[in-house]
Amino acid sequence: xxxxxxxxxxxxxxxxxxxxxxxxxxxxxxxxxxxxxxxxxxxxxxxxxxxxxxxxxxxxxxxxxxxxxxxxxxxxxxxxxxxxxxxxxxxxxxxxxxxxxxxxxxxxxxxxxxxxxxxxxxxxxxxxxxxxxxxxxxxxxxxxxxxxxxxxxxxxxxxxxxxxxxxxxxxxxxxxxxxxxxxxxxxxxxxxxxxxxxxxxxxxxxxxxxxxxxxxxxxxxxxxxxxxxxxxxxxxxxxxxxxxxxxxxxxxxxxxxxxxxxxxxxxxxxxxxxxxxxxxxxxxxxxxxxxxxxxxxxxxxxxxxxxxxxxxxxxxxxxxxxxxxxxxxxxxxxxxxxxxxxxxxxxxxxxxxxxxxxxxxxx
Numbered sequence: 001x002x003x004x005x006x007x008x009x010x011x012x013x014x015x016x017x018x019x020x021x022x023x024x025x026x027x028x029x030x031x032x033x034x035x036x037x038x039x040x041x042x043x044x045x046x047x048x049x050x051x052x053x054x055x056x057x058x059x060x061x062x063x064x065x066x067x068x069x070x071x072x073x074x075x076x077x078x079x080x081x082x083x084x085x086x087x088x089x090x091x092x093x094x095x096x097x098x099x100x101x102x103x104x105x106x107x108x109x110x111x112x113x114x115x116x117x118x119x120x121x122x123x124x125x126x127x128x129x130x131x132x133x134x135x136x137x138x139x140x141x142x143x144x145x146x147x148x149x150x151x152x153x154x155x156x157x158x159x160x161x162x163x164x165x166x167x168x169x170x171x172x173x174x175x176x177x178x179x180x181x182x183x184x185x186x187x188x189x190x191x192x193x194x195x196x197x198x199x200x201x202x203x204x205x206x207x208x209x210x211x212x213x214x215x216x217x218x219x220x221x222x223x224x225x226x227x228x229x230x231x232x233x234x235x236x237x238x239x240x241x242x243x244x245x246x247x248x249x250x251x252x253x254x255x256x257x258x259x260x261x262x263x264x265x266x267x268x269x270x271x272x273x274x275x276x277x278x279x280x281x282x283x284x285x286x287x288x289x290x291x292x293x294x295x296x297x298x299x300x301x302x303x304x305x306x307x308x309x310x311x312x313x314x315x316x317x318x319x320x321x322x323x324x325x326x327x328x329x330x331x332x333x334x335x336x337x338x339x340x341x342x343x344x345x346x347x348x349x350x351x352x353x354x355x356x357x358x359x360x361x362x363x
Contacts, residue, residue, distance in 0.1 A: 016038070017034065024177075029177070031098070031100070034062075054096050057077050057079075072181030075180040075184070081097075083095075106162040106163070120141045144285060146278040149276070171279075173249075175313075203363055213301065213306040223261065229267050229268075231244045233275060249288050257354050263288075295353065315331070317361035
């Protein structure tokens, strides 16, 4: 912990830690909550708390080691502290709550012009301002190129950097988030599509006797989740606004299921008639992609039994759930619950269809 550069916490702080809860979700800011035991004569209540050691904006980095491999779970800032005093011995606690370093991007509203800059170039320019905190930008160029035309329109930011980054990401079917690590003190600011390609994590096994690593997995198939967006763009010559064709979402959402869910809903996108054709196509693609995940799963994992930390925002395989729901999924969110002697993870999964693409799942 520390004001900007962190140092290992004193022995008294690590001994007083009762629990840690960290939540990471695709496309959203990560949050955390740490609870400490406040003994009457402890160093926390006598010195550290009055001296501002747990004050808001204090930087906190949490790492966990499994099988001797350390992994950074969180790099964030404290935003709130609570003291719960009790007459019962050992029941007085200090709880600090915070968010990841993207909070820095949400503290100040400003107005900025971005003439002749594509969305990805604007994101990269904003993120370069936060490198002092060890934040390294990883920006993926938009799927549908939107050549800037400063003579016709200049893009403006009116609000916080984080709000504008999220707006740019959503308009292109992308996500924006901070990934802590791999070394303490460093984070990657990711601006791009969900990571649905590459190596899968170690599979989640259920209903497989001694090989089970998950006690229970619950799946749901929401037939009304997927939408077919309807958008029109005005042709300045003919003054007509034809309907745009349905986009191919596979560049943003590579299929994970063999039988994709159909789109039962049709939604009209408002305001696209005044967009450029490229902007309207990007908006249509984004809406179609973000509504595609009709299949979801949730469960709880014992890390000590599984042997690996389940990472959010990556792919993982499921085995033992049956032909319909086995296969690869995108890990939408993970909540780490750590206590002395216990490390549990609650997680949610998603994909766009039923039945696995492949006949085998990585163990």
